[in-house]
Amino acid sequence: MKSAWVAFVHGEEPIGVEPVILRSWQRCLNHMIDYERIADNDILPARLLEERLHLEESLLHAARPVLSLLFNILKGCNHALLLSDRDGYIMDSRGDPFFLTKSRTVYLTPGVSWRETVKGTNAIGTALIEKTPVRVLGAEHFVQENHFLCSWAAPILGPDAGTIGILDISAHAALSQARFLELAILGARMIEVNLRLANYERRETTPICGSTPYFETAAVGSPPLLRPLPASDDSQLLTYPLWVGSGEASRRILQRAAKVAATSTSVLLLGESGTGKEIIARHIHLLSPRRDGPFVALNCSALPDSLVESELFGYAEGAFTGAKRGGKPGKFELARRGTIFLDEIGDISVKVQLALLRVLQDKEIYRIGSGKARPLDVRVIAATHRNLADLVHQGKFRLDLYYRLKVITIDLPPLRERLHDVFDLVPHFMAKFCPDGKIRQIAPEVYSAFLAYSWPGNVRELENCVESMCALANGPCLTVEDLPPEILCPTTDLGSQEIKAAQEVEPHTQSPLSSAGTPPAGLLRVQTRETILEALSRSGGRIAPAARLLGIGRNTLYRKLKELEIKLH
Numbered sequence: 001m002k003s004a005w006v007a008f009v010h011g012e013e014p015i016g017v018e019p020v021i022l023r024s025w026q027r028c029l030n031h032m033i034d035y036e037r038i039a040d041n042d043i044l045p046a047r048l049l050e051e052r053l054h055l056e057e058s059l060l061h062a063a064r065p066v067l068s069l070l071f072n073i074l075k076g077c078n079h080a081l082l083l084s085d086r087d088g089y090i091m092d093s094r095g096d097p098f099f100l101t102k103s104r105t106v107y108l109t110p111g112v113s114w115r116e117t118v119k120g121t122n123a124i125g126t127a128l129i130e131k132t133p134v135r136v137l138g139a140e141h142f143v144q145e146n147h148f149l150c151s152w153a154a155p156i157l158g159p160d161a162g163t164i165g166i167l168d169i170s171a172h173a174a175l176s177q178a179r180f181l182e183l184a185i186l187g188a189r190m191i192e193v194n195l196r197l198a199n200y201e202r203r204e205t206t207p208i209c210g211s212t213p214y215f216e217t218a219a220v221g222s223p224p225l226l227r228p229l230p231a232s233d234d235s236q237l238l239t240y241p242l243w244v245g246s247g248e249a250s251r252r253i254l255q256r257a258a259k260v261a262a263t264s265t266s267v268l269l270l271g272e273s274g275t276g277k278e279i280i281a282r283h284i285h286l287l288s289p290r291r292d293g294p295f296v297a298l299n300c301s302a303l304p305d306s307l308v309e310s311e312l313f314g315y316a317e318g319a320f321t322g323a324k325r326g327g328k329p330g331k332f333e334l335a336r337r338g339t340i341f342l343d344e345i346g347d348i349s350v351k352v353q354l355a356l357l358r359v360l361q362d363k364e365i366y367r368i369g370s371g372k373a374r375p376l377d378v379r380v381i382a383a384t385h386r387n388l389a390d391l392v393h394q395g396k397f398r399l400d401l402y403y404r405l406k407v408i409t410i411d412l413p414p415l416r417e418r419l420h421d422v423f424d425l426v427p428h429f430m431a432k433f434c435p436d437g438k439i440r441q442i443a444p445e446v447y448s449a450f451l452a453y454s455w456p457g458n459v460r461e462l463e464n465c466v467e468s469m470c471a472l473a474n475g476p477c478l479t480v481e482d483l484p485p486e487i488l489c490p491t492t493d494l495g496s497q498e499i500k501a502a503q504e505v506e507p508h509t510q511s512p513l514s515s516a517g518t519p520p521a522g523l524l525r526v527q528t529r530e531t532i533l534e535a536l537s538r539s540g541g542r543i544a545p546a547a548r549l550l551g552i553g554r555n556t557l558y559r560k561l562k563e564l565e566i567k568l569h
């Protein structure tokens, strides 16, 4: 990178530079920033800094517990944690004394602005301009005196989606840690959650009631963010919750759902129980041209086979003993001009599969016992938690129906693979289950436990968990004491594999303990040892629960115990 930087400042073509960095270097050239050192830092006089701190009190209030949490996690990593306001002025800084001293030489200190026009390419200033998380490593800094730094920064978004601050982790360039960016993003999200909770508290926002959705995910294509639902007279919008979640996986799901909605094709939703398949089905319906028609759902596994057929297709008068006079329309007819959602489609019998295939192929419905064809005017969305391809392989599901249903599939990953969404879902459910706003805060350790848990029941389990915590909480803050025992201290090994898998998919969910590729030294070693001992004491010396609390796999924990010479009694 150094050679690319040298080439660029000497007017030559740099090679191998990230586009985001190159754009920033170009801006620095345009602003005629001296690439060797900053002669004129923008330093606020004490009085003005005080005024700004006062102005940003709510941001600081929301950020402090998060900074403390991150500080504890990063202790010993020779780092600084910085919070800047929307103008790039550093408002708070904390970190390891050695690194803080070093960073003072380039004014990485409170009251100094790190906006790009003053300091050149740097994580805070560049994240402010690019409005996205940014990593700036060593010689990627435009100004040479900053080349000893590695920085990772994430914008903190306010309720109107504007950037209201930046959370930055800086460290010595020798220590390049890929997952610090993930940590900065998570920290920023936690601050946003705290700000939202503080908003509830102040009652500045619309009251929350029952199942009324308070948040919705932003329109497809806009950044990872939540905003209050606009007032709507659409009664369907008000009767069930919309998709909440702004992580990368959620963004992809919503994007795909939006594309699919514009077509009339069948859709197959795949995902474990509780991942939100029905919510997405409703979402597609509401975005589709059929939104004014009905949304009719049928859980195919909840009914005996004989009833599924009559539920789906209806029956004619006299079709069987006990049939109603005048017959009865089936779900397909009831869903006319709308959408039919067939949940647990993998559970229907081969006989019903054949009938369904005919309906989809011929686009006509025959009520049981009737020869009269009725035109099909329905969009079909099917869902299953089963592996349909396997069922086809075993001869339990028709291949032709499988192909007809899976024209477009949407995969809903389990919650443990999209833990970002926990930061959106928890406040959403708190608002739902504590509409009077009496419970307003969540201890950071609760989030740590949530992130370390495998959520076999997915969002449904998280929803139930928050509901029970809200019901049993003793004060205005949800704490680890309110956690159900299976989350605080899981007693079985169930899920440890899943956590491992989740960590592989989303490295940010790994505890820093698992990130150290080499045996930690000095302070980090002491800190790591203490953290592990604490986890073991909380788990009563049991390995699997301790590993889960730490967010690492059991094998990693065994390795750490050996490395750190911790003996189990």
Ligand SMILES: Nc1ncnc2c1ncn2[C@@H]1O[C@H](COP(=O)(O)OP(=O)(O)OP(=O)(O)O)[C@@H](O)[C@H]1O
Residues within 6 Å of the ligand: 241, 242, 243, 244, 245, 271, 272, 273, 274, 275, 276, 277, 278, 279, 280, 343, 385, 459, 460, 463
């Ligand atoms: N992204 C989400 N945002 C808000 N609530 C959600 C989300 N995903 C799931 N839920 C909630 O979790 C519960 C389960 O969701 P849903 O019924 O859609 O899941 P499912 O995958 O269809 O489950 P199953 O396969 O067991 O029927 C519901 O109460 C729903 O409101």
